[in-house]
Each structure stands twice: as structure tokens, then as C-alpha cells.
Amino acid sequence: MEVNRVLWPTDFSSSAEKALPYVTDLTQKYGAEIHVLYVIEDIAHHDGWYGEFGKDKVDKLMQHAENSANKRLNQICEKYLNSCPLYIKHVAIGDPTQEILKLIEKEEVDLVVMASHGSRGDYRFGSVTEKVLKNSPVPVTTVPIDPN
Secondary structure: OOOOEEEEEEOOOHHHHOOHHHHHHHHHHHOOEEEEEEEEOOOOOOHHHHOOOOHHHHHHHHHHHHHHHHHHHHHHHHHHOOOOOEEEEEEEEOOHHHHHHHHHHHOOOOEEEEEOOOOOOOOOOOHHHHHHHHHOOOOEEEEOOOOO
């Protein structure tokens, strides 16, 4: 199997960061590029949710979330990925599973490495991880957050 592009989706949780040693090892071994993805869940598609807020306010909130996400991605990449051949940061707005699957296709990713659970998981796999495992056209490596 040739590995040229690895995707590491993150929700900025400590669980997601546990996958980073595997990501960096793989990319250094294969000389692969890393695609780092953070997805902001889109609240703007719920028109009735706006309530007292107008669409302009919601758009500003989403822009602020995107700016914050980019800053956090920069911090993570500078801290953990500087030794890697190449890393590319992505911020998307939408459903996390769908955005992960879209990026796999768009960037022709060869392998996804992600934590078995995100920030909310109590089950064997987190809901996003489980959906990616079921629908990904490429291999997905899951890293357990608790070795027990």
C-alpha cells in the first residue's frame, strides 16, 4: 500500500491528539503529507433557530468560530507537526462525517488516522468515527483513547 496523503480529523479534544504520534510516524515513514481537518458544525442551516438573532449575527458567529479554529490548528501544527514533511490545514463548516468523506475524495487521501472517540464518546467508537469507518473509501486506522 502506498501512503502519500494521511488525513487526521480533529475535534480539538485530548482524545483526538492521542492519534498524533501515529500520524507523525506514518508520515515520516512514507514521506506523506498530512491533511489536518477541523469541522465546525453548521448552525446556520437551521433557519428557525435564529430566534432573536438575525442571519447576520449567526454569520458573524460562524466567522468567529472559523477564525478561532484556524488559530487552534496553527498552534497544534506548530507544536506537533513541524517534523513532518508537509501538513495542510483545513477548516470546514458542516456535518463532521460528511466533511471528512468529502476531503478524502477531494484531496485523494490514502489513509485516515483518528481517535476511536472524540470529545463526547462513551461507546466502543464515537459516532463520527463509526460513520467514517462504515463509509470511507480508504482505510481508517482508529487509535484507542484508553488502552484498557
